Amino acid sequence: MDTRQPAEVTETLHTPAWTRRTYEDLIDRALALLSAGESVVVDATWNLGAWRSAATEAARRHDADLVCVRCEVPPDVARSVSPPARRARPTPVPW
Template identity: 45%
Template structure:
């Protein structure tokens, strides 16, 4: 089976990481998470908290570009060697998503995007749980969610056969089964 690139994207606390990691395990794909890669690039432990404000510290636009470039490079290396890849990041701009489309086109691999979303009430609940979890990797907080909400560019550029939109307010096992049907 030829390698594929599957990208889980959307706002913070939308359920991307839980689903992306489970999907990668289920499909045997390599998994790269932007929070982990960002902290690795900064020389931090994955669970080290960075309470920077919006666009500060390791969350400046420059450091974010560096993080997304690293995700792209890792995906390219794995895909070139015949391994499927699952990426997990917000990919909130058309330009960020276009770079993935360019990579897939250049390598001749199938690309699918999974847009994860949930209600604001569920986002608040998940962010509160995450804040209390010492093993959490993400630094997402409500004020970051609000800033992301202002900036998030809808994926109108993606063709319907490349995009799955998934409400993540369901049991993870059911969501994975639904994904298996939608991505078949």
């Protein structure tokens, strides 16, 4: 059983190293499925151009269509549905 407090888990999961590992794994899994002829949907923030480029390249290599969906809400709405810890520090996504 994981005995860490929620803040400790959040700090661990939101490090650049963990984020890199997560996106690399997402793209590797997508590539494996595309290689097997499967369709793939990958749901992620894609907040860095490098990750969007990697996904674009993966789709291109497999001659797959890439469709990006961007969802936006006003900041006050986002804060109203976010956990209290996130309401205090919204992080803009630089597109």
